[in-house]
Amino acid sequence: MLESVLIANRGEIACRIIRTAKRLGLRTIAVYSEADADALFVKMADEAHLIGPAPARESYLRIDRIIDVAKRTGAASVHPGYGFLSERAEFAEACAQNGIVFVGPPASSIRAMGLKDAAKALVEKAGVPVVPGYHGARQEADFLRARAEEVGYPVLIKAVAGGGGKGMRRVEGSADFDAALESAQREATGAFGDPRVLIEKYILAPRHIEMQIFADAHGNVVHLFERDCSLQRRHQKVIEEAPAPGMTPEMRAIMGKAAVEAARAVGYVGAGTVEFIADGREGLRPDRFYFMEMNTRLQVEHPVTEAITGLDLVELQFRVASDESLPFSQDDLTTDGHAVEARLYAEDPEKEFLPSTGKLWALDFPEGEGIRIDTGVQAGDEVTPFYDPMIAKVIAHAETREGALTKLADALGETLVAGPKTNVAFLRKLCEAEEFRAGRFDTGFIDRNLDALEAVEQPHDDIAVIDGALTLMERQASELQVSEFGRSDEVRSPWSFSDGFQMFGRREGSIPLLVDGKRVDAREIFSPENVGSSVVVIGDARKSTDDPEISIDREVEVPDGVYVFRNGRQTLVQFFDAFDVDLEHLNGGDSVRAPMHGKLVAVFVKPGDRVEKGQRLAIVEAMKMEHALVAPADGEVAEIAAEPGAQVAEGARLIVLKTEE
Structure with a gap:
C-alpha cells in the first residue's frame, strides 16, 4: 500500500479522500488556495500547503505548483479527485516523470478517452453506436455552423475536454448558433483550458x-x-x-x-x-x-x-x-436495493438557479440508517463565487426505489442551511414528483415542470415574515434600554410608536421590514380587547404577540436579522433602516445589475448603442458557469459601469440604459 497521498482537489471530495486514506494508514497532504485557507479539508489533512490565489487558474489548475508541493513533502501519490486536473493527461505525465503515483488511469488512456471527439472515433471503430454529429478537429465557426445544419437542429455544442455541463449549449436554430458557440468555447477555456467543441444531434x-x-x-x-x-x-x-x-x-x-x-x-x-x-x-x-x-x-x-x-x-x-x-x-x-443521491447546491431555484454566496450561519444534516452525507463545509464557512456551489450530497439507500426516494425526501426535509439560498426545497419536490416516482422522466423533466417544482419566483411567505418580525420585536425589546438610570423594563406598547398620539381606542403602527432584501411593511395593531399584547398583520396573515407559535420549521438568528425556515424554504427577515441604504445597489431605474458575485467576462455593447428587449448585453461568470445579462426593454446604452475582467458584487450596476418603457 502507498505510504502517503497529496489530494489535488478541494471540497467534499477532498474530505472523502482524506477519510479513506487515513483509514488505510496513509499520510494525507492537502493543497489549497487563499479562498480555502480555513476549509474543512485543510483542517482534516495531516499537513496543508498554499498554492495560490482563489481563481482556479492560479491555484488548483497549476500543475507545476502541485508537483512542487508533492516533491517537497515526499508524497508517494497524488489523488486528483474529480474536476480540475483529474482528466488532464499532462498532470498524470508530470506525476510519472517525478516518480509520483497518479491515482487514476495512465496518461494514454486519459488522452484516448478524455477528449470527447477522440473517444467517439475510438468506440465507433469498435462498433459502439455514437450520437450523430461532428467530432473532428476543425473549429472555425462557419464550418461548425454548417455541420450543425447538416445534423439538423436542435443540436448540442459540447466542450471536447468538458464535463459537469461546463462548455455545453443546446441550440434550437441557426440564428442562435454563433452566440452559443462563443459562450461554450469561453466557458470551456475557463473550466478546462481547452476551447475546442464538437457538435451532436440532440436526442429527443x-x-x-x-x-x-x-x-x-x-x-x-x-x-x-x-x-x-x-x-x-x-x-x-x-x-x-x-x-x-x-x-x-x-x-x-x-x-x-x-x-x-x-x-x-x-x-x-x-x-x-x-x-x-x-x-x-x-x-x-x-x-x-x-x-x-x-x-x-x-x-x-x-x-x-x-x-x-x-x-x-x-x-x-x-x-x-x-x-x-x-x-x-x-x-x-x-x-x-436502490440508492438515490441529491446534490445540495448554494443556488436560488426561484431565480433560474443562479449561484448564491455568503456565510453558512447554520448547517444541520439528518442522521439515520440508510442516510449518508458527503460535505466539505461546516457552519461558519463562506460559500465563495470561485468554485462549484455544491454544499453537500445527500444519499439515501433502501430496499426499493420508492423507499429510497421517500427516505431521501424525509432527509431533505430535515436538512437546514442558513445563509446562501439553496435548492433543498426544490430537491424535495423532485423526490415527491409523481411522474418521476413512476419512472416517466428524461433530461428535460425539470425544465418542463419548473412551476410544479416551484422553481420560479414565488411570493414571500407571509407567515414566515410575521414569525421573523415577532422574533425581531422580541429581541429589540430585550436589548432595550440601558441609560444612566439603569435598564428599563418597558415592553413594546402603543406608546412605542412615534407617528402620532391618542389616549384611547384602537392603535395601529407600521413595522418596516426587509424580506430577502425587498421592502415589506407589516402592521402592528393594539386594541382595548388585547391589553398588553398586539397583533402583527401582513395581507390576510396575522398572529398575536402573546401567542407566538406559528407553523414554522426553524429559526436561525443572525446579528442583523433572522432566517425563518418553513416548508423547506428560507426567508431572511430584517428591520428596514432608511438611514442604512446601499445607494450603489438600490433597485429601480434602468440599470442592468450583476445577478450574483462573479467576474464580468464580456460586454457586447458600448455607450450610444441601440438595444432591443432580450438582447444579450454582457456575461457574468460565477462558480465556473456563465450567465447572460439581457436588456430589460428597448432603449439606448447610456453608460458601461464596469470593465470586462472585473470582479463584481451581487447587485452591482454594470450597464445603464435609457429605456423606452
Whole structure:
C-alpha cells in the first residue's frame, strides 16, 4: 500500500479522500488556495500547503505548483479527485516523470478517452453506436455552423475536454448558433483550458445512463452496474440513482459489455465512467442507446454505486494504484436495493438557479440508517463565487426505489442551511414528483415542470415574515434600554410608536421590514380587547404577540436579522433602516445589475448603442458557469459601469440604459 497521498482537489471530495486514506494508514497532504485557507479539508489533512490565489487558474489548475508541493513533502501519490486536473493527461505525465503515483488511469488512456471527439472515433471503430454529429478537429465557426445544419437542429455544442455541463449549449436554430458557440468555447477555456467543441444531434426524450467501470493493471476489467443521471438542469446532474429505473437484464448486459470493451481498448486502469444517452420515448431498449463520452475519473455520484454494491471505490482506487489486483470478478458482483443521491447546491431555484454566496450561519444534516452525507463545509464557512456551489450530497439507500426516494425526501426535509439560498426545497419536490416516482422522466423533466417544482419566483411567505418580525420585536425589546438610570423594563406598547398620539381606542403602527432584501411593511395593531399584547398583520396573515407559535420549521438568528425556515424554504427577515441604504445597489431605474458575485467576462455593447428587449448585453461568470445579462426593454446604452475582467458584487450596476418603457 502507498505510504502517503497529496489530494489535488478541494471540497467534499477532498474530505472523502482524506477519510479513506487515513483509514488505510496513509499520510494525507492537502493543497489549497487563499479562498480555502480555513476549509474543512485543510483542517482534516495531516499537513496543508498554499498554492495560490482563489481563481482556479492560479491555484488548483497549476500543475507545476502541485508537483512542487508533492516533491517537497515526499508524497508517494497524488489523488486528483474529480474536476480540475483529474482528466488532464499532462498532470498524470508530470506525476510519472517525478516518480509520483497518479491515482487514476495512465496518461494514454486519459488522452484516448478524455477528449470527447477522440473517444467517439475510438468506440465507433469498435462498433459502439455514437450520437450523430461532428467530432473532428476543425473549429472555425462557419464550418461548425454548417455541420450543425447538416445534423439538423436542435443540436448540442459540447466542450471536447468538458464535463459537469461546463462548455455545453443546446441550440434550437441557426440564428442562435454563433452566440452559443462563443459562450461554450469561453466557458470551456475557463473550466478546462481547452476551447475546442464538437457538435451532436440532440436526442429527443433522452435518458442519461452511465456505467461505472473499474480496471486494474493486470488486465481485469469489470462494470459495477449503471446509474441514471437524467434529472438535470443546465446539463448539470441534480439527482442520480442506481440501478436505473426500467433497466432490463438484457440491456444492462449489452451496455455493460460496451463499457468494459471501451475501457479495454485504451488499456484503462482505475475508476472510470462510460456515459450513454438512451432514447427513452418507448422505454429503455438495447437498440436505442448511444455512447456519449468516458469520464476518466471518479464521478460525483459514485456514492450510489457504493451503496448498492457495498464497495468503497476510493479504497479500490488506492489499492489498484498500489498495483493490487481487483478482489472480485464480474460474476462476483451483485446489487442490493436502490440508492438515490441529491446534490445540495448554494443556488436560488426561484431565480433560474443562479449561484448564491455568503456565510453558512447554520448547517444541520439528518442522521439515520440508510442516510449518508458527503460535505466539505461546516457552519461558519463562506460559500465563495470561485468554485462549484455544491454544499453537500445527500444519499439515501433502501430496499426499493420508492423507499429510497421517500427516505431521501424525509432527509431533505430535515436538512437546514442558513445563509446562501439553496435548492433543498426544490430537491424535495423532485423526490415527491409523481411522474418521476413512476419512472416517466428524461433530461428535460425539470425544465418542463419548473412551476410544479416551484422553481420560479414565488411570493414571500407571509407567515414566515410575521414569525421573523415577532422574533425581531422580541429581541429589540430585550436589548432595550440601558441609560444612566439603569435598564428599563418597558415592553413594546402603543406608546412605542412615534407617528402620532391618542389616549384611547384602537392603535395601529407600521413595522418596516426587509424580506430577502425587498421592502415589506407589516402592521402592528393594539386594541382595548388585547391589553398588553398586539397583533402583527401582513395581507390576510396575522398572529398575536402573546401567542407566538406559528407553523414554522426553524429559526436561525443572525446579528442583523433572522432566517425563518418553513416548508423547506428560507426567508431572511430584517428591520428596514432608511438611514442604512446601499445607494450603489438600490433597485429601480434602468440599470442592468450583476445577478450574483462573479467576474464580468464580456460586454457586447458600448455607450450610444441601440438595444432591443432580450438582447444579450454582457456575461457574468460565477462558480465556473456563465450567465447572460439581457436588456430589460428597448432603449439606448447610456453608460458601461464596469470593465470586462472585473470582479463584481451581487447587485452591482454594470450597464445603464435609457429605456423606452
